[in-house]
Amino acid sequence: MRRLAALVLVMLFVLPAPAAVAEVTRAQLAEAEAQVRAKSADLEGRLAELEAAMYQGWVYEDRIATLQTQIADRERRLALAGFAAREQAVDLYMNFGSTRGKGLDPNEVGRAGTRDAYMRTLVAAERDAVNELNYLKQDSARLKTELEALLADQGSMNAELQRQVDLMLGDLDEANRAYQDLFDQWWREEQARIAAREAAERARAAAAAAAAAAASGYGTSAGTPAAGRTCPVAGPHTFRNSWLEPRPGGRQHHGLDLVAATGTPLVAVETGVIRNTGWHYLGGIGLYLRGDSSDVYYYAHLSAIAGGISDGVRVNRGQVIGFVGDTGNAGIPHLHLGYQPAGGPLTNPYQLMVRLCR
Known part of the structure; x- marks a missing residue:
């Protein structure tokens, strides 16, 4: 019965269309x-x-x-x-x-x-x-x-x-x-598009003599299009704008909670490098992703980190890096997503997630 009730919760959420679907x-x-x-x-x-x-x-x-x-x-x-x-x-x-x-x-x-x-x-x-x-x-x-x-x-x-x-x-x-077959086909095509786009970007960078700046990996995130990223939750989910809402102990909420069933795959928002995998008494199991755009994403309350994911590992956009859970200070299973444009102060990721996930 518990399994059936959980199944109902998952399937009632809207399945999000993957970002940048043709x-x-x-x-x-x-x-x-x-x-x-x-x-x-x-x-x-x-x-x-x-x-x-x-x-x-x-x-x-x-x-x-x-x-x-x-x-x-x-x-x-x-x-x-x-x-x-x-x-x-x-x-x-x-x-x-x-x-x-x-x-x-x-x-x-x-x-x-x-x-x-x-x-x-x-x-x-x-x-x-x-x-x-x-x-x-x-x-x-x-x-x-x-x-x-x-x-x-x-x-x-x-x-x-x-x-x-x-x-x-x-x-x-x-x-x-039926849905997964279509998604798998799109995924293969999207990987080919990503590879072609990255190759074109590298060629343009070389032609513009900007190889040094591109290699540094640090620039402004303002010009990074949403098409270069994807929704971090690869499955049914929901979320609302809870930025700066009060939390126990006089704290404020500095992130976005994307509610999904335990075990739902979490993927890299953009291509980048994994940093600081581990445990925090509030965030539970978590990790940081520093994207090639220089933006930093914090994934918290995971039930587990995906196999092969550890500090320093480079991942592609859409690659599975963990799974939704309720570890740490979490009342229900969800992904707490922290967002630091260009590695700076925490910023409300709500509008970005609206573009990527809805």
Whole structure:
């Protein structure tokens, strides 16, 4: 159930179109996204039905446990009742048999009434013991029949629940595959475009005799177009402008929180070098990316850093460098993104993320 609820949260968010997608593929991506949204809406409605069925399963489990306890009690009482019935039968036989065929001693005439009363008591006790034994046998059989029926119903219900879950996950996977196939095709084409663009930029830099300035990697970020970057969250997410909002301890929020499901891939906003991977008591698992534009990006609250990512590693724009989490001082899974244009003071990244992620 937890897995299904988390899945609903993820699929309800709008899938962002990757930055700089060629216009020829936007319609295809939009159509694939619409299919994922439709499947997500269907899942949201069917989830209530699943929860109701699972609740009925819990009711069954409680009743089954009660029946098993009652059956064990009946079996114990059956054993005791059987023993009591045998004892009564022996006692009745011994007392009745000891007077059978004998004449009555005159000295015992006064005790005859007492003996008869005792015999009647023994007969009644024997009858009660047999009745209790028969009742317990019938009640135990009834409880076992009910238990068998409940177990059969529970098995059928569990099989139906699993079938519904498999169907929904299959529908979502089919819709997501269509989107992912288009995205993968775009990614390959985008890598080729990036390589061609970088080669052209290097050629222009050499022709303009600006090789030294380009090699320094430090300039102003104001002229860097959004097309040279991409959204840092490679999956469904949402965010709002929370710059300078109050935080515990009298602090202010110096960044942007992009909310997404735990494990959602995080990618490099632009080509650059990874710096200062590690842990902070507030930011949790985090890292810095110094882009080739000289802008610096801080990624915080990660659940993990991607394999092969460490201090000094050079990464390409869109390369996976970590995963969304809630480490450090984070109430829900999200990426806290800090932004320092040209490596200077922290600046509100909201408008930049609007251009890149929406």
